[in-house]
Amino acid sequence: MSSKFDSYQKRRLRSSYFSVVVSIALVLFMVGVLGLILLKSTRVANTVKEKVAMTLFLKDEVTNEKIFKFKETLKKESYAKKVLYISKENAAKQYSKEIGEDFLKFLGENPLKNGIDIYLKADFVTPEKMHELETRFLKNAFVADVSYDKPLINLLTKNIKRISFWILVVSGFFALIAIVLINSSIRLSIYSKRFNIKTMQMVGATKSFIRKPFIWQGIKLGIIGAFVALVGLSIVVFYIDKYVPSLEILKDYSALAFLGLGVLLSSFIVTWVSTFFATQRFLNLQTDQLYY
Structure with a gap:
């Protein structure tokens, strides 16, 4: 038992x-x-954040040698994930493909500028930090203008937080x-x-x-x-x-x-x-x- x-x-x-x-x-x-x-x-x-690019449009008087040095300096910055240089000739070809016709024939000259695309690290893709970088770049002697999709950054940051x-x-x-x-x-x-x-x-x-x-x-x-x-x-x-x-x-x-x-x-x-x-x-x- x-x-x-x-x-x-x-x-x-x-x-x-x-x-x-x-x-x-x-x-x-x-x-x-x-x-x-x-x-x-x-x-x-x-x-997704690191696919967002900030484009720096360079002044026409900036030489290729200076552009190369400037690009190499940007690569070493803590915020940079990837840095690409796009000449105004390549930009014109790309734009012509997008619109389906050669706009240079009508204008007679290339109105575009040499540019540098900076793909930022994820931590820097916020409205505040990108605004700080924009202000900083606009003070640079080589930069004529800075462009990035502000509404997209705001929407992206808001949705990711949510x-x-x-x-x-x-x-x-x-x-x-x-x-x-x-x-x-x-x-x-x-x-x-x-x-x-x-x-x-x-x-x-x-x-x-x-x-x-x-x-x-x-x-x-x-x-x-x-x-x-x-x-x-x-x-x-x-x-x-x-x-x-x-x-x-x-x-x-x-x-x-x-x-x-x-x-x-x-x-x-x-x-x-x-x-x-x-x-x-x-x-x-x-x-x-x-x-x-």
């Missing part, structure tokens, strides 16, 4: 551990997917749900051992001594759940890279490393805290309260 009961208890314990691991894995998987969206949305936003805010709100909401679900799963697994906890306490075991094996067990279950979640995330990342290769998700090693460490660290912290407070709750209960 005793062996059957022990066997039943072991099966029940294994079932409890399995449910905890599955719960942790599912929750961490969802949190990982949201983290991936958050990381890649930032990457996509930065990629999207980032809602992604953070949704991520925070799901992170809270994750903590609650993992905490509930761990509390249920410890609930089945509440009488053992109270028995150990009654024979003189300290609270820290009683908590220690439960905390280590919770952390181990959390790590197992995290690895299961990472396997699921690896499959998702593989298929995203396969069907949306432009994101270059498999080449973004820093983002993937950050995501993996984030999932592992989250599982460690949440399971440690949840197990600590779950065991503490039963340690503080009176014996007659264990039946409720």
Whole structure:
């Protein structure tokens, strides 16, 4: 009879551990997917920003030698991602292709100016910083005028801020749900051992001594759940890279490393805290309260 009961208890314990691991894995998987969206949305936003160019129209008297030196100086600036020089001859050819006719035949001369396109780094593509750069360039002796799409920059900055805010709100909401679900799963697994906890306490075991094996067990279950979640995330990342290769998700090693460490660290912290407070709750209960 005793062996059957022990066997039943072991099966029940294994079932409890399995449910905890599955719960942790599912929750961490969802949190990982949201983290991936958050990381890649930032990457996509930065990629869009870095396609915006600020054009410097140069004065006619500026020689080719000075233009070359000026271009090389711009390349070394902290705000410059890429710098391209476009001569007025090439600009005229490009414009003629766009309108479908050679406008130089009508005008007799080329009214366009030599220009330098500066593709800025993402951090500098904001209305304030671009205005500062515009003011700075207009004071330069080589620059006749500065041009960039101000309405586009304002709209781009506004939309990116709005999207980032809602992604953070949704991520925070799901992170809270994750903590609650993992905490509930761990509390249920410890609930089945509440009488053992109270028995150990009654024979003189300290609270820290009683908590220690439960905390280590919770952390181990959390790590197992995290690895299961990472396997699921690896499959998702593989298929995203396969069907949306432009994101270059498999080449973004820093983002993937950050995501993996984030999932592992989250599982460690949440399971440690949840197990600590779950065991503490039963340690503080009176014996007659264990039946409720």
